[in-house]
Amino acid sequence: MSVHLGSTQLTSSAHRTITPSVLYFGTPVVLITTRNPDGSANITPMSSAWALGSTVVLGLGDSGQAVPNLERERECVLNFPSADLWERVERLAPLTGRHPVPDAKADRYRHEPDKFGAAGLTPVPSQTVRPPRVAECALHLEAEVVSIRPGAEGGFRIVETQVRRVHAADDITVPGTSHVDTDRWHPLLYVFRHYFGTGPRLGRTFKAQT
Numbered sequence: 001m002s003v004h005l006g007s008t009q010l011t012s013s014a015h016r017t018i019t020p021s022v023l024y025f026g027t028p029v030v031l032i033t034t035r036n037p038d039g040s041a042n043i044t045p046m047s048s049a050w051a052l053g054s055t056v057v058l059g060l061g062d063s064g065q066a067v068p069n070l071e072r073e074r075e076c077v078l079n080f081p082s083a084d085l086w087e088r089v090e091r092l093a094p095l096t097g098r099h100p101v102p103d104a105k106a107d108r109y110r111h112e113p114d115k116f117g118a119a120g121l122t123p124v125p126s127q128t129v130r131p132p133r134v135a136e137c138a139l140h141l142e143a144e145v146v147s148i149r150p151g152a153e154g155g156f157r158i159v160e161t162q163v164r165r166v167h168a169a170d171d172i173t174v175p176g177t178s179h180v181d182t183d184r185w186h187p188l189l190y191v192f193r194h195y196f197g198t199g200p201r202l203g204r205t206f207k208a209q210t
């Protein structure tokens with residue numbers, strides 16, 4: 001049985017139906033570096049990403065600069081900022097590498113050809129792809145684009161990438177291994193348009209190797 005409560009609907013003693021404007025339930029922030037047509041680098045902050053095996057799938061809006069860059073160049077770097085970098089990520093938030101700025105974004109975004117400079121970030125060369133890595137990020141995944149297809153509801157693309165090389169900062173790796181030290185890696189999370197860090201470890205899965 002359900003009871004109407006204004007625009008929400010109570011569906012049990014503990015839950016109600018809601019219509020949130022976004023479904024950003026909480027995923028890590030990724031700074032995607034791609035190559036612009038003139039050879040310069042763009043940085044796209046995003047968070048609709050997931051990994052399985054060596055595949056990373058990205059959800060990217062059609063109106064940004066990342067989609068045309070990925071369609072043309074077929075490569076990128078997925079740079080993962082730690083929580084303490086949130087203010088620099090937010091400096092990138094109102095910027096786009098797209099010129100001219102699409103009408104739908106014109107009131108809130110401005111074109112910025114130098115996103116590294118605007119955010120105070122440092123480019124370093126990659127090893128298997130042409131876009132640079134972001135030095136300040138502790139984890140870099142160099143990746144090739146495998147497929148790009150339209151999302152069913154329109155307005156965005158689903159980009160499947162294959163990771164070719166992983167770089168991890170010394171201070172987040174377990175010395176002498178390829179394991180990330182989860183006591184020292186603190187990814188920046190994007191939760192319903194707010195930035196969060198992670199809390200203390202709660203436990204480990206039976207498959208954990210560290």
Ligand SMILES: Cc1cc2nc3c(=O)[nH]c(=O)nc-3n(C[C@H](O)[C@H](O)[C@H](O)COP(=O)(O)O)c2cc1C
Nearest residue numbers: 044045046047048060061064065066093095096097
């Ligand atoms: C923390 C954060 C997460 C975002 N997540 C996404 C996302 O998952 N997909 C997307 O298309 N845009 C996302 N955006 C918006 C893009 O960053 C924005 O459209 C930006 O203008 C893209 O830059 P570009 O046009 O230079 O590629 C996010 C922005 C921020 C700040």
